[in-house]
Amino acid sequence: MINESGWNFLMDMDGVLVREEHLIPGADTLIGELRDNQIPFMVLTNNSIYTPRDLRARLLRTGLDIPEESIWTSALATAGFLEQQRPGGSAYVVGESGLTTALHDIGYVLTDRDPDYVVLGETRTYSFEAITRAIRLVENGARFIATNPDEKGPSREGSLPATGAVAALIERATGHAPYYVGKPNPLMMRSALRVLGAHSEQTLMIGDRMDTDVRAGLESGLRTILVLSGISDEATADRFPYRPTTIVDSIADLVGHTTDPFDGKSSSH
Template sequence: MTDTAWTYLMDMDGVLVHEEHMVPGADAFISALREAGNPFMVFTNNSIYTPRDLRARLLRSGLDIPESAIWTSALATAQFLDNQRPGGSAHVVGESGLTTALHNIGYVLTDREPDYVVLGETRTYSFESITKLIRLVEGGARFIATNPDEKGPSPEGSLPATGAVAALIERVTGRAPYYVGKPNPLMMRSALRTLGAHSENTLMIGDRMDTDVRSGLEAGLQTILVLTGISGEHTAERYPYRPTKVIRSIADLVDHVKDPFGA
């Protein structure tokens, strides 16, 4: 496979960074991709931040990633809605990453008979906002959620995330949301279209079997699991599917970006 010009898709948290700290070797890996001319895209299921926000966060950790190479579940959700119902309307529970993405596709944000309700990540879920969303779903709005992650990290411990709040709304309304983010392979395919890449020459690097590896497999990509995040080597053995390759860290690929599966 040494002649294959690989396109790299990679998760951000657990692969390149831990919270505000760079995973050792991540900067050397990004430099190696640039030197070899391999296209790449950095993924996150978190819909709170815009690509500009995330670029600034990555720069503080020592990683220089352009905005154009950052793909969020908010951007994927906006692209999905633009394809489904161009120029539509939505009621949003989320932060600037999501509202900015929807504004940029020309969506009107409203709580008056919206086409969709869109649930994203926020640190300030309120009973009032959840109740409003429930009533709009009961009134016929289509239910979209940016990602199914049930919890997120914080210095004090776990926080309820989009998937947990979506489950509450589903329980009340009887209507399940359509999740756009990983493990939905739609997020991978939308990134491939943005890059102009093909699945047979693309690989996905992630730290989670249930989202990163699964979405990569279902999008027809080669997959690499790194052991610097959520899933450990023994965790991976419990799943009915396997990644193409398991490595300790992204640093192991620095000298092998042209032939990652021959390393």
């Protein structure tokens, strides 16, 4: 079956498809509809902890069947960026397997001896020793890259410091700001579009955050849909100087509208 809609879908994961390991109602139906109609889609996440294989397993546990090749992480986008900038380079990594695997796959050497880059990603085990090493390497000339600017993330116990918060610590200590690859940098969106083989004019971005998802989509020339099932609500959205193309309560409102997502139920509030 040919994609008759002409649309390609990019969508955030947390707050759009799942919330704290639980399926957001309607997400499985929408993904099934996209797959049945052969509508190209990619699930994006700024979380660099996990590989696409890990994330596929996590999503399967919630009831979502998403192929590895349809998952795009800030770690993959960062690896792609570094491969273009300095092929066969070296990096000191503060992060988890999602990031180290992505860098290994492009042929990077991971080292703490005079690396080309210090690459900071998400981790649940930040150590003072690793951060101190990163600071000294940046001071000595290593270029500073961070996978994403998110300052905090959710957990069952409350907020957790995320990549942006630790990057701020290193920046304050060294005077060197990192280059962030993940959302809202349009670089991540464009790299996902290349993998998908899609053009921005025929692609929409579905997200739950105005400051990352909607902004990244807007700056990449995509039409955007804000869902109210995650971080941003209508009052929050109204405070930003830009607007999404449309706002819906949740991804369930797009079920049955994948061929024309801006029609019917998916019209703006």
